[in-house]
Amino acid sequence: xxxxxxxxxxxxxxxxxxxxxxxxxxxxxxxxxxxxxxxxxxxxxxxxxxxxxxxxxxxxxxxxxxxxxxxxxxxxxxxxxxxxxxxxxxxxxxxxxxxxxxxxxxxxxxxxxxxxxxxxxxxxxxxxxxxxxxxxxxxxxxxxxxxxxxxxxxxxxxxxxxxxxxxxxxxxxxxxxxxxxxxxxxxxxxxxxxxxxxxxxxxxxxxxxxxxxxxxxxxxxxxxxxxxxxxxxxxxxxxxxxxxxxxxxxxxxxxxxxxxxxxxxxxxxxxxxxxxxxxxxxxxxxxxxxxxxxxxxxxxxxxxxxxxxxxxxxxxxxxxxxxxxxxxxxxxxxxxxxxxxxxxxxxxx
Numbered sequence: 001x002x003x004x005x006x007x008x009x010x011x012x013x014x015x016x017x018x019x020x021x022x023x024x025x026x027x028x029x030x031x032x033x034x035x036x037x038x039x040x041x042x043x044x045x046x047x048x049x050x051x052x053x054x055x056x057x058x059x060x061x062x063x064x065x066x067x068x069x070x071x072x073x074x075x076x077x078x079x080x081x082x083x084x085x086x087x088x089x090x091x092x093x094x095x096x097x098x099x100x101x102x103x104x105x106x107x108x109x110x111x112x113x114x115x116x117x118x119x120x121x122x123x124x125x126x127x128x129x130x131x132x133x134x135x136x137x138x139x140x141x142x143x144x145x146x147x148x149x150x151x152x153x154x155x156x157x158x159x160x161x162x163x164x165x166x167x168x169x170x171x172x173x174x175x176x177x178x179x180x181x182x183x184x185x186x187x188x189x190x191x192x193x194x195x196x197x198x199x200x201x202x203x204x205x206x207x208x209x210x211x212x213x214x215x216x217x218x219x220x221x222x223x224x225x226x227x228x229x230x231x232x233x234x235x236x237x238x239x240x241x242x243x244x245x246x247x248x249x250x251x252x253x254x255x256x257x258x259x260x261x262x263x264x265x266x267x268x269x270x271x272x273x274x275x276x277x278x279x280x281x282x283x284x285x286x287x288x289x290x291x292x293x294x295x296x297x298x299x300x301x302x303x304x305x306x307x308x309x310x311x312x313x314x315x316x317x318x319x320x321x322x323x324x325x326x327x328x329x330x331x332x333x334x335x336x337x338x339x340x341x342x343x344x345x346x347x348x349x
Contacts, residue, residue, distance in 0.1 A: 087109060
């Protein structure tokens with residue numbers, strides 16, 4: 001069931017009555033005061049609530065609180081555990097989110113609920129709606145001049161291990177075998193023992209990290225052949241081809257290898273493409289399949305960021321003016337900056 005409080009009606013009793021005038025002033029002039037007065041009511045709770053049942057199940061956490069917690073976690077760069085702690089005990093958070101009760105239901109959220117609600121929030125694009133709402137509101141509150149804006153990209157390194165070509169093949173096969181054993185044990189048991197012993201144990205994977213340069217070409221050919229044979233072996237099993245890890249095998253095969261069909265009923269042959277023939281948007285690590293490669297900045301992502309700026313010559317005046325980020329877009333690292341300007345202009349007022 002949906003639980004949403006009315007945060008527009010004034011309180012019968014002052015919730016800050018227990019604070020002295022100095023602490024009250026600090027609270028109202030802090031980020032918490034700004035969040036409560038200007039941002040809390042801009043949260044698109046009506047859109048968030050559509051992902052919950054209005055008349056079935058237990059009541060949700062108060063949805064303004066949930067959305068506010070998700071935003072404050074990112075603003076303060078907190079782990080999930082620290083976020084729960086701040087919601088439970090931090091008075092600034094209580095004031096910012098307009099929480100008056102002292103019950104666990106009002107001031108506590110479990111890890112699973114936080115994770116599940118944040119997934120709903122991000123999977124359905126509500127983060128973009130919140131960004132636009134808050135940016136528009138802050139521009140009005142602080143009288144930000146949006147007639148002058150600039151855009152640039154920032155490279156973000158993904159929190160993943162940098163793998164060479166052999167490592168990509170090996171880690172991908174390992175991931176597939178782990179999932180196959182977990183989800184389709186009967187099919188897993190039909191695999192040759194040498195493939196399982198070679199790629200499934202984590203200790204065995206360490207052998208591929210110490211391959212001599214003189215043997216790398218031979219090893220790469222061997223692992224590519226093993227990957228191709230796994231793809232061929234399970235291509236007629238719908239329950240396997242639907243697995244995410246199998247789709248990664250197909251992706252690596254397409255990006256890294258050349259498959260040559262042979263006539264006369266002979267099996268197809270697989271060969272490794274030259275390094276220069278690998279696209280920059282190829283798989284960098286199966287742990288982060290969306291990451292790409294930039295020849296200057298490396299693996300990861302890039303973020304297009306547009307912000308307002310001032311041309312005031314008086315540094316004192318310039319320092320008092322608020323520069324506001326008006327547009328953010330996360331892209332793969334291989335995207336070129338020349339294509340970023342027009343979408344940014346079209347997305348901002």
